[in-house]
Amino acid sequence: MPSVIPFVRRRARIATADALPLAFSWLVLAVVIFLLAFVLYMTFVPSLPTEPGFTLRHWSNVASSRLLTKVVPNTVIVGFGTICIAAFFALPLAWLLNRTTLPLRTTFTTMIGIVPVIPGFILAMGWIMLLDERIGLINNVAANLLGLSSLPLGVKDTPWGMAWVLGLVLTPPIFFLVAGPLCRIDPSLEEVAGVIGMKQLTTLRRVTLPLVWPGILGGLIYTFMTAVSIFEIPALLGAASGKVPVLASEIFYSVRPGGPLTATFAYGAAGVYGTLLAVPSLVGLYFYLRVLERTERYQVITGKGYRPRETDLGPLNWIGIGFVISYLVLAVALPLLVLLWASLMPVLQLPSREALSKLSFINYDSLLEGLGGIAVIWNTVVLVLCVSLLVSFFSFMVSWVVVRTRIRSRKLIDMLVMVPHAIPSLAFAFALAMLGILASRWLAWLPLSGTIGIIVIAHIINRMPYGTRVMNSALGQVHHELEEIAQVCGTKTPTVMRRIILPLVKPSVVYLAVWTAMLSFQEVTMALFLSGPQNHVLAVSIWELWESGSLGTAAAGAVAMVATMSALMFAILSVARGPTAGLVGRGVAEPPVAEEP
Amino acid sequence: MAGLRKIRVSGNGAVRWPVVAVTGLFLLLPAEPVWSPGAQSALAADAPAKGKPLLDEVVRKARQEGELVATISSSWRKTLIQPLTDAFRKRLGLDVKVTLANVESSQHFVMAIAETQAGAPPTYDVVQGTDSETMQLHGAGGTQRVENWEALLAEINPLVRSGKVRLDQIGQGPLRGQSFMFMANVKQLIYNTKLISEKDLPRTHAQLGDPKYKGKFSQPPWTTHWDIGLAALEKPDRNEWLDVVRKAGKNGGAVLYESAGVQRVILGEFAFALAQDRYMRQIFAKDPKAPIGSRFFDDYNGLTGFYHSVRTRPRHPAAATLFALWMTTPEAQAIWQPSDLQAVPYGDSKIDREFRLNIEKSKARVIGWLDNDKTLELLKWYGTEEGRKYVEAMARAIRGE
Amino acid sequence: MIRVTNLRKQFVTKHGALAAVRGVAFEVKEGEIFMLLGPSGCGKTTTLRCIAGLEAPDEGEIWIGEQLVFADRGQKIVPVYKRGVGMVFQSYAIWPHLTVFENVAYPLVYGIFKAPKSEVRERVAKTLRLVGMERLEDRPAPLLSGGQQQRVALARALVYEPKVLLLDEPLSNLDAKLRAEMRVELRALMKRLNITAVYVTHDQEEALVLSDRIAVMHGGEIKQIGSPRDIYVRPENDVVAGFIGTANLLPASISTVPGNAREGLVSTPIGALVCSLPPSAAVGQAVTIMFRPEDVLVSVSGIGQSRNTFAGIVEQAVFVGSRFQCVISVNGLKIECELPKSQVVESGQNVAVEIPCHAIHLLP
Numbered sequence A: 001m002p003s004v005i006p007f008v009r010r011r012a013r014i015a016t017a018d019a020l021p022l023a024f025s026w027l028v029l030a031v032v033i034f035l036l037a038f039v040l041y042m043t044f045v046p047s048l049p050t051e052p053g054f055t056l057r058h059w060s061n062v063a064s065s066r067l068l069t070k071v072v073p074n075t076v077i078v079g080f081g082t083i084c085i086a087a088f089f090a091l092p093l094a095w096l097l098n099r100t101t102l103p104l105r106t107t108f109t110t111m112i113g114i115v116p117v118i119p120g121f122i123l124a125m126g127w128i129m130l131l132d133e134r135i136g137l138i139n140n141v142a143a144n145l146l147g148l149s150s151l152p153l154g155v156k157d158t159p160w161g162m163a164w165v166l167g168l169v170l171t172p173p174i175f176f177l178v179a180g181p182l183c184r185i186d187p188s189l190e191e192v193a194g195v196i197g198m199k200q201l202t203t204l205r206r207v208t209l210p211l212v213w214p215g216i217l218g219g220l221i222y223t224f225m226t227a228v229s230i231f232e233i234p235a236l237l238g239a240a241s242g243k244v245p246v247l248a249s250e251i252f253y254s255v256r257p258g259g260p261l262t263a264t265f266a267y268g269a270a271g272v273y274g275t276l277l278a279v280p281s282l283v284g285l286y287f288y289l290r291v292l293e294r295t296e297r298y299q300v301i302t303g304k305g306y307r308p309r310e311t312d313l314g315p316l317n318w319i320g321i322g323f324v325i326s327y328l329v330l331a332v333a334l335p336l337l338v339l340l341w342a343s344l345m346p347v348l349q350l351p352s353r354e355a356l357s358k359l360s361f362i363n364y365d366s367l368l369e370g371l372g373g374i375a376v377i378w379n380t381v382v383l384v385l386c387v388s389l390l391v392s393f394f395s396f397m398v399s400w401v402v403v404r405t406r407i408r409s410r411k412l413i414d415m416l417v418m419v420p421h422a423i424p425s426l427a428f429a430f431a432l433a434m435l436g437i438l439a440s441r442w443l444a445w446l447p448l449s450g451t452i453g454i455i456v457i458a459h460i461i462n463r464m465p466y467g468t469r470v471m472n473s474a475l476g477q478v479h480h481e482l483e484e485i486a487q488v489c490g491t492k493t494p495t496v497m498r499r500i501i502l503p504l505v506k507p508s509v510v511y512l513a514v515w516t517a518m519l520s521f522q523e524v525t526m527a528l529f530l531s532g533p534q535n536h537v538l539a540v541s542i543w544e545l546w547e548s549g550s551l552g553t554a555a556a557g558a559v560a561m562v563a564t565m566s567a568l569m570f571a572i573l574s575v576a577r578g579p580t581a582g583l584v585g586r587g588v589a590e591p592p593v594a595e596e597p
Numbered sequence B: 001m002a003g004l005r006k007i008r009v010s011g012n013g014a015v016r017w018p019v020v021a022v023t024g025l026f027l028l029l030p031a032e033p034v035w036s037p038g039a040q041s042a043l044a045a046d047a048p049a050k051g052k053p054l055l056d057e058v059v060r061k062a063r064q065e066g067e068l069v070a071t072i073s074s075s076w077r078k079t080l081i082q083p084l085t086d087a088f089r090k091r092l093g094l095d096v097k098v099t100l101a102n103v104e105s106s107q108h109f110v111m112a113i114a115e116t117q118a119g120a121p122p123t124y125d126v127v128q129g130t131d132s133e134t135m136q137l138h139g140a141g142g143t144q145r146v147e148n149w150e151a152l153l154a155e156i157n158p159l160v161r162s163g164k165v166r167l168d169q170i171g172q173g174p175l176r177g178q179s180f181m182f183m184a185n186v187k188q189l190i191y192n193t194k195l196i197s198e199k200d201l202p203r204t205h206a207q208l209g210d211p212k213y214k215g216k217f218s219q220p221p222w223t224t225h226w227d228i229g230l231a232a233l234e235k236p237d238r239n240e241w242l243d244v245v246r247k248a249g250k251n252g253g254a255v256l257y258e259s260a261g262v263q264r265v266i267l268g269e270f271a272f273a274l275a276q277d278r279y280m281r282q283i284f285a286k287d288p289k290a291p292i293g294s295r296f297f298d299d300y301n302g303l304t305g306f307y308h309s310v311r312t313r314p315r316h317p318a319a320a321t322l323f324a325l326w327m328t329t330p331e332a333q334a335i336w337q338p339s340d341l342q343a344v345p346y347g348d349s350k351i352d353r354e355f356r357l358n359i360e361k362s363k364a365r366v367i368g369w370l371d372n373d374k375t376l377e378l379l380k381w382y383g384t385e386e387g388r389k390y391v392e393a394m395a396r397a398i399r400g401e
Numbered sequence C: 001m002i003r004v005t006n007l008r009k010q011f012v013t014k015h016g017a018l019a020a021v022r023g024v025a026f027e028v029k030e031g032e033i034f035m036l037l038g039p040s041g042c043g044k045t046t047t048l049r050c051i052a053g054l055e056a057p058d059e060g061e062i063w064i065g066e067q068l069v070f071a072d073r074g075q076k077i078v079p080v081y082k083r084g085v086g087m088v089f090q091s092y093a094i095w096p097h098l099t100v101f102e103n104v105a106y107p108l109v110y111g112i113f114k115a116p117k118s119e120v121r122e123r124v125a126k127t128l129r130l131v132g133m134e135r136l137e138d139r140p141a142p143l144l145s146g147g148q149q150q151r152v153a154l155a156r157a158l159v160y161e162p163k164v165l166l167l168d169e170p171l172s173n174l175d176a177k178l179r180a181e182m183r184v185e186l187r188a189l190m191k192r193l194n195i196t197a198v199y200v201t202h203d204q205e206e207a208l209v210l211s212d213r214i215a216v217m218h219g220g221e222i223k224q225i226g227s228p229r230d231i232y233v234r235p236e237n238d239v240v241a242g243f244i245g246t247a248n249l250l251p252a253s254i255s256t257v258p259g260n261a262r263e264g265l266v267s268t269p270i271g272a273l274v275c276s277l278p279p280s281a282a283v284g285q286a287v288t289i290m291f292r293p294e295d296v297l298v299s300v301s302g303i304g305q306s307r308n309t310f311a312g313i314v315e316q317a318v319f320v321g322s323r324f325q326c327v328i329s330v331n332g333l334k335i336e337c338e339l340p341k342s343q344v345v346e347s348g349q350n351v352a353v354e355i356p357c358h359a360i361h362l363l364p
């Protein structure tokens, strides 16, 4: 139904009005560019950048026959498989939880938000416990019922298994990316379609979907890039064994070619893979931007009144609820159960009568001190708050430039800000750590090395790609006239942002802030790499517990973490009024019948 | 890149070949004192006499410095930090600010070397790490020799003073006087007693390639348990050895960090895993009935020592010296050992005695990098370009390539 | 009050440059309602946005009051928020997160029209009363009907008492009846407040009712400026004639120019016509003749002696309430005409068609 979508002109703006967002964008981009340049530089450094020397070895090493015959195909399967599974869950979920009258939507949304807090090692472990050919509970039960010795179904040593677990884990990012725009689609557009006589499903397909398409596409590209770069889940499911090598494991081994404990470092190699990964990502991004160009056709918050409309599914409600619950069971309840189980077992075992007799709370003994006490909690709070606020702020500014101005460099800016997502966080962390060391030598006054600040920077850079995806699709939906009229009314860009645009995109901002907080709360690689004497955070503590063999205590810590985070998230989302928090006009339940004057 | 995490089992006894790289460098340094076993007992004898004033002097300096920043193993509980701090301050009468941080040594040592090369002040005054890591840092000029270490150690550590422990048990080989060993572990087989009986376990590393173990075990992705093998074998043929590794790699069920490997042995997914002794103790401490057992290989078993070293140009050298030396004492050991459960080879606790007894009883051959000329020689070779390539090939062979 | 000279604006798109406004010039006097009228895509909105400052023209000068707000290709430019104009968009652009009151109060609370806190409530109330929205202050904006939103948008544009009001098709989203009512109301209001307004529309009826003067735009150019009556009765060219009202346009050439009499003869496809000619007329000159349907006289009684009368066949007759609209074929050409409702015709009927001499206009 493209004809219902109003053609919206591109605005010309007068450059001075863009100075502020542009300045902030370049501030963050300067850091990105500097780090990227450093990462790239490191690909030509034999070992440490503090040593002299130049080498092309990292580049030439990449060309191995295995890469093309095994690594790339596996990675592609994992990447696309993940996208398919994540989209399969995320798109219906987003619609069900935002545009229908399904009960308990806030609760469901909160639970989806919890997914990233669950540590990856628990997820992988949980799926092995469920689906492993030898010990998998589901497999054993099913095999018993069918009278077979074992089922050929498994998550281990197959790219599809990895895609399955990753897809479940990466459903929330797409969900959140789509949820914002979906909340805000002007229902009159859908209504028009309704009037014209399209059925619900067709409306969804022909009107709703095209409207959130930029959001979806951005989410899919982002998910692909994330999926191919996550290491720990594929590693535990067979990538580390060399059975199903994927790009992430290849990177992991190439930075320490003699094995992860050797002291020959080739961190430059991570940069090489990052660059190689960046190329297809940027191609994807290019197409994404092409779609974004047409977003102007999709500016769906217009100044014409609209009332968010929620579809009453009627008897189909049950199917909807069933769908939501089955996702939650797979992605939240099962891992949480495993987590809980692991935290209650002195030593993790499969459930059995014998195991039940061993249940105890021993892992919860002096948990807080075990995790590092108040200091670590405090660090974590500072980190999470700073990252979440700054990422939201900078994403807003960058997306403003990209979506709401006609500055010529805006596409470049959008590309640049996306690149860090392709660079392995290991490479970024290493580059930052090196810069921190150099700074402590030459700029002793700059508190970088070993501070929370350096982790904050790393996280901001790392999260900007997602942040800008969210904000791009949110800002792309606000009709430009809403902003222009505010300028005509005598207010300058900062006021317009604060009083008009920000409130309009508040649901997306809340989502972004909460989601960023979750991810930076759970992030380990960079926080571990950049940790110094004073900046330990919770995720690192839990990680250390798990790697030193205290799975039980680590699980107990994770349970505590999940509990706090869900409580917090629930509080935030209900303060902000439900999944459609801040959604314009949602506050008023019953729109009165419009009366003509 | 949410995930490129290093799932490293902390404190894993790993001798890295890279170390070797360092060793190479290290051996080139003419100024290095050559370690001669004969010279040392004499020193130890007259140390106590002049120890007291020397120690007092260092303590005085440490008080002036007013602070200490040190690493502890990332596997140690955070609950250990306070008791360790208190005991250290009390024992030496130091009223200084002490910061102990859990640090992943394999990651930090990279940074430490970079710090040294850049001429930046070290983040930590004293760092702990494995023998091979320490050798590498040492080779890069990142550690600093402790003056009068014999006398100071004798003054601080009652075991040394009483002669129960020889100095060479704490500072060995090229690291003598530079770094101080405070714990160690040995790699072995950890198996699920429900899935495999002890007699069915492989006796030698080579047997890991036996088809009957296909898909039944997990080994870690690092090469330490293989590369030291060349020093343990009589007449090593490097290519044959690589074949052995590759066969085992193809035969294995998974390549996982030791903690994850052991975990999955307990779950019953794998029959056994190559891992360090500490996990056994940890599991039994939590669940005495866990269906798990351990066994040494008959051919050889790699030992990893852990050392404290004072960094070059530290901000607080005196306090760092005191901490590195104090960590060798039974007093410190009594604080960390009950929860971490690693052995101190020269120690006298129950764990230490069992550790030695176990090795004796099984007549297992335990071998470490700093043991003798042959191991040091091999370490040196791994530092050459040829050796480096060999280790990389070995790392790939573990993954069955 | 507003002066625009030689305004040019072109958009550069992937498919090449598109000249949206090509040398537009006009002047609007104080208190005047000036209408920009033209078909879709002719550059009306672009012109308006240039005045508001939302678009930077390529060339031209714009004065608002005594102030030069744009000149020298943008060397001199006053930013939007300092221009002090009021504006109403076609989409209304009511901020959906605010109530009616908050929407209208916005200009007084932030920005350069900031008023003392104590005055705000009163001024907003006054303005809302002006547009007849006083009872709906607290209603969230998304819950308003179209007409109400239009009033709110107007109130928001008026509340800070701008010298100049710019309106972009403010009534196009309303239904026909409401639109007709609002036209009258809006004009009355603007006149009462003595506001200088530039009003964009493509609805000629609206233009005729509402405006003091009309500029007819086409293809980025102004084709004629004049009072509504001028434009209707004396269109200067076929574009204007064709756009305003319905017009019958016939190609013609002048065949006889009599010595001193003003009336001459032109030959057209339907036959020779007598009409008044301008003094400059020359024989053989090609012109277009225009006459309005309501001026055509139709009789069923057969061809009489009167001038300019032709035989025709009714092809189509549609009763639209107040009159019949017919299409009559004369010599194979279709002529539109309007008949009073008392005069019943049917299609197929033979009629006589008279085009009175005074109703015929010659267009160059």
Ligand SMILES: Nc1ncnc2c1ncn2[C@@H]1O[C@H](COP(=O)(O)OP(=O)(O)OP(=O)(O)O)[C@@H](O)[C@H]1O
Pocket (backbone or CB within 6 Å): A009, A010, A011, A012, C011, C012, C013, C018, C019, C020, C038, C039, C040, C041, C042, C043, C044, C045, C046, C047, C201, C202
């Ligand atoms: N931002 C833009 N980029 C490219 N072309 C544009 C842009 N804005 C307007 N145009 C083009 O300029 C021409 C004039 O547009 P304008 O909006 O001024 O027309 P209009 O007279 O207001 O039409 P309507 O009555 O339909 O509103 C149109 O052909 C339009 O497609």
Ligand SMILES: [Mg+2]
Pocket (backbone or CB within 6 Å): C044, C045, C046, C168
């Ligand atoms: Mg227009």
